Amino acid sequence: MSKVKTVADLKKMKSKLQAKVELREKGDSPEGRVVIKVGMATSGIASGAKEVMAFLIEELDKRNIDAVVMQTGDMGYCFAEPTIEVKRPGEEPVVFGYVDKAKADEIIEKYIKFGELVEGILPDNYQTID
Numbered sequence: 602m603s604k605v606k607t608v609a610d611l612k613k614m615k616s617k618l619q620a621k622v623e624l625r626e627k628g629d630s631p632e633g634r635v636v637i638k639v640g641m642a643t644s645g646i647a648s649g650a651k652e653v654m655a656f657l658i659e660e661l662d663k664r665n666i667d668a669v670v671m672q673t674g675d676m677g678y679c680f681a682e683p684t685i686e687v688k689r690p691g692e693e694p695v696v697f698g699y700v701d702k703a704k705a706d707e708i709i710e711k712y713i714k715f716g717e718l719v720e721g722i723l724p725d726n727y728q729t730i731d
Contacts, residue, residue, distance in 0.1 A: 642679075
């Protein structure tokens with residue numbers, strides 16, 4: 602943990618901690634929200650899943666989209682990492698593969714906002730992640 606040297610440092614630290622607390626509180630009741638699970642097993646992390654997750658959290662917040670972003674383990678699609686599962690309220694989850702920041706942006710703009718399917722959906726022969 603870095604040392605606090607100025608009031609600005611303290612405010613920045615407070616803001617980061619509040620965002621983490623808010624994320625956890627939202628995670629306790631995801632009904633009615635978009636839920637995004639990011640595959641964060643070793644292959645996902647090695648392929649850039651941490652950056653994708655950070656991008657999703659930041660962009661969804663900037664765009665005022667009520668969503669919960671959480672990490673999960675291996676989804677069984679190591680060949681297509683990074684992978685994310687997106688569940689819109691009242692709909693079946695959809696898994697996207699080869700997700701980078703550009704693909705994550707497209708998923709937010711087209712699928713999450715409007716329900717428009719985009720390239721990169723993995724086959725529907727998987728079990729939902731618990």
